[in-house]
Amino acid sequence: MSTHKSGSNESAQHGIPASLRAQMSPMAVIQQNARRAKKEGTVTTHQAHGIATFIVPGEPNAIKGVINAVYHDLKDGNKDANIEFRETAVPYIRVHAPTEEDAMALVRTAQRLAVEHLSGDSTETRVVFVEPPTNYMTTDFQIDVHVVDNIKCARPTLESIPGTSNMLLKSFSDRYKRELSEKLYEAFERASSHHASLSLKIHLGHYLLQTYRKGKCTLEQFESMVNSPRATGKLDTRLGKAPFAEGLSVEAAMRLIQAVDSPCIPLDNQTATSADVSPIYVLESWHDGNRYEAELDINKTKYDPVNGPLKFNLARTKTIPQSAQVPRFEATSISIGRKLDWKIVATPRDEKVGVPSTVKKYLEMGQAVMQGSSINFRCYPTIRLPKSNALANKLKPVATKSIYRFGWRRTGYVLQFTINRRWQCIREMENQAPMETDFDVTIYADNWDQDSQVQAGETVGKIWGADLQGLLQDEVGDGLSRVQGLIKTILDIRDFLEGYSLEQ
Numbered sequence: 001m002s003t004h005k006s007g008s009n010e011s012a013q014h015g016i017p018a019s020l021r022a023q024m025s026p027m028a029v030i031q032q033n034a035r036r037a038k039k040e041g042t043v044t045t046h047q048a049h050g051i052a053t054f055i056v057p058g059e060p061n062a063i064k065g066v067i068n069a070v071y072h073d074l075k076d077g078n079k080d081a082n083i084e085f086r087e088t089a090v091p092y093i094r095v096h097a098p099t100e101e102d103a104m105a106l107v108r109t110a111q112r113l114a115v116e117h118l119s120g121d122s123t124e125t126r127v128v129f130v131e132p133p134t135n136y137m138t139t140d141f142q143i144d145v146h147v148v149d150n151i152k153c154a155r156p157t158l159e160s161i162p163g164t165s166n167m168l169l170k171s172f173s174d175r176y177k178r179e180l181s182e183k184l185y186e187a188f189e190r191a192s193s194h195h196a197s198l199s200l201k202i203h204l205g206h207y208l209l210q211t212y213r214k215g216k217c218t219l220e221q222f223e224s225m226v227n228s229p230r231a232t233g234k235l236d237t238r239l240g241k242a243p244f245a246e247g248l249s250v251e252a253a254m255r256l257i258q259a260v261d262s263p264c265i266p267l268d269n270q271t272a273t274s275a276d277v278s279p280i281y282v283l284e285s286w287h288d289g290n291r292y293e294a295e296l297d298i299n300k301t302k303y304d305p306v307n308g309p310l311k312f313n314l315a316r317t318k319t320i321p322q323s324a325q326v327p328r329f330e331a332t333s334i335s336i337g338r339k340l341d342w343k344i345v346a347t348p349r350d351e352k353v354g355v356p357s358t359v360k361k362y363l364e365m366g367q368a369v370m371q372g373s374s375i376n377f378r379c380y381p382t383i384r385l386p387k388s389n390a391l392a393n394k395l396k397p398v399a400t401k402s403i404y405r406f407g408w409r410r411t412g413y414v415l416q417f418t419i420n421r422r423w424q425c426i427r428e429m430e431n432q433a434p435m436e437t438d439f440d441v442t443i444y445a446d447n448w449d450q451d452s453q454v455q456a457g458e459t460v461g462k463i464w465g466a467d468l469q470g471l472l473q474d475e476v477g478d479g480l481s482r483v484q485g486l487i488k489t490i491l492d493i494r495d496f497l498e499g500y501s502l503e504q
Contacts, residue, residue, distance in 0.1 A: 049096060049097065049098060049100075050098075050099050050101070050102060050103030051096050051097075051103060052094075052097075052104065052106070053095070054093040054110040054111070055067075055090060055091075063091070066117045066118055067114075068091070070093065070114050071083065073113050074095075074106060074110060080097075081095060081096065081097040082095075083095055083106070095107065125327065125329055127183055127330075127331050127332070128233070128331075129179065129180050129183075129333045129334070130223045130334050131173075131335045132172040132173050132176060132336060133158055133336050139160050139161065139162065139165060140161040141160050141161060141219075141337075142218060143158065143217050143219065143221075144156070144215070145209065145216075145217065145222070148243055149243060153208035153209055153210055153233075154209040154214065155208065156334065159216070172219060177484070180331070180487060181480060181483045181487060184344065185483045187331065188200075188346075188483065189479070190329075199346070199348070199444075200344070200345070201347075202345075202442065202443040203342065203441070203443075204239070204341070204441040204494060205236050205238070205342070205440070206236045206239075206340070207233055207235050207341040209233045210233050211231055211233075213225060237441075238438040238439075239340075240253070240438050240439050241436060241437075250377065250419055253497065254417075256499055257274055257404075257406065257417060258274050258275040259274075260273070262274050263408060263496060265408075266406065266407070267406065267407050267414070274406055275375070277375070277405075277406065278374040279403050279419075281296040281368070281400065281401070281402060282294065282400075282403060283363070283383055283398065283400060284400075284401055285363075285396070285397075285399075285426070286395065287395050287396075288322075289321075289322035290320065290321050290322055291325070292317060292319055292355065292359055292395070293317065293320065294314040294316070294364075295316045295317075296312040296313070296314060296383075297312060299311040299313050299367075309370055310370040310374065310381070311370075313364075313367060313368075317355050317359070317360050317363050319354065319356075323348070324348045324353070325347065327346060327347050330344070330346075331343060338494070338498060340498055342494055358391065362389055362391045362395075368383040369384075377402065377404075380400055380419075383429060383430070391426075392426045393427075395426055396424060396425040396426070397422060397423065397424055398426055399422045400420075400421045400434075402419040402421075408443075408493060413489060414443070415441065415443055417439065417440075417441055418439060418441075419438075419439050420436075420438050422435055443489075443493055
């Protein structure tokens with residue numbers, strides 16, 4: 001960061017010993033300057049606002065592209081600050097933020113982004129980790145990569161090697177937890193300084209290898225394969241369906257969650273047990289890559305709690321645009337020897353995206369009726385929408401979602417269990433049974449995307465902050481220890497939910 005005068009050639013050499021200048025290329029000089037905070041930089045304050053400028057000293061034609069790239073990164077991540085790219089003789093970025101602290105945080109982020117763009121070492125947005133098995137301390141093992149029938153993807157399975165032991169397995173497990181914690185900590189810090197509003201969630205599922213080498217391999221060979229630059233894969237979060245059923249059914253999962261001694265507890269004080277928790281019903285539909293979610297409200301004017309079925313109206317439709325579905329950071333953990341893998345995803349959280357009026361009006365025409373009790377997970381609303389409307393053919397696929405939310409052991413974590421009943425289109429939804437039924441599990445916490453101690457307008461870097469405050473309510477320790485606690489809780493929830501495969 002600097003004042004406008006810092007764009008001169010003299011300033012381009014600022015801070016570099018004379019003995020090194022002749023050995024450094026102009027681009028190396030620019031990189032060196034981008035790493036150094038300029039003392040002559042200023043931030044001016046006007047009432048409750050902060051204004052700052054960011055310049056990378058150097059030849060204007062050489063640094064213009066870098067400044068422009070940094071501008072787009074900042075603009076994309078921070079909606080509450082006014083960020084301008086000014087293409088003067090010396091191009092620079094002007095930041096007008098809600099507070100002086102926000103302005104300084106954005107300038108620090110701009111400095112880091114400039115270094116990344118100049119060096120080509122930008123932060124990884126997708127990383128994959130391999131969790132070693134925990135029950136193979138006395139017997140060695142190998143990993144068999146086999147193709148899953150019908151989907152042309154592969155899954156790793158664990159095979160023991162009798163009569164041998166792997167003395168390095170404990171070190172593998174320790175390295176996994178250490179590297180995962182450090183990577184997540186770094187990603188959270190960078191994401192919180194870059195983006196003013198992010199949503200952070202953990203999803204459970206089955207990791208599918210899309211590029212792979214069939215056959216048996218060691219743990220090290222498998223790690224090398226999935227972390228190859230050419231490797232591709234995805235986490236399938238649709239649980240309880242072929243070919244991975246293996247006891248992972250909706251019924252078995254609900255029995256486990258609703259058990260008397262379940263660690264899943266109601267989120268409110270009025271509901272006695274987890275078995276009494278009623279779901280929220282949502283109609284999900286897609287069009288042009290955008291996802292629309294319309295929540296179902298009980299129609300109280302037509303509600304007869306004794307004799308009549310539950311009747312609903314569709315209300316509170318929201319849009320999740322395609323741009324908000326692209327992760328800003330994604331870390332996936334492949335769990336060797338277990339049924340469930342998981343990933344943690346940070347995506348933009350922008351509630352200001354409006355719903356197209358045609359979509360909103362059409363969905364508000366919908367009505368729904370449900371026979372049976374709302375606490376019976378086998379029951380769900382039958383939704384009716386006008387079939388003559390053009391959107392009846394455009395909104396597809398569609399799903400009715402029964403969303404259950406539970407607290408996890410009275411911590412700040414929320415476990416969301418969603419039953420998805422899916423159809424190809426709206427026309428099929430009214431008269432046909434679901435084409436497919438599955439469920440998904442998401443872990444999050446309300447305090448991950450807000451901080452009650454932050455004043456209105458103070459947004460930049462305040463979601464988690466330098467010490468990751470608010471990552472987990474009532475937890476103490478520095479940022480890294482908070483991330484380690486987060487990973488432990490994820491593994492605890494994963495281990496608990498894997499128990500439903502034993503219920504069959």
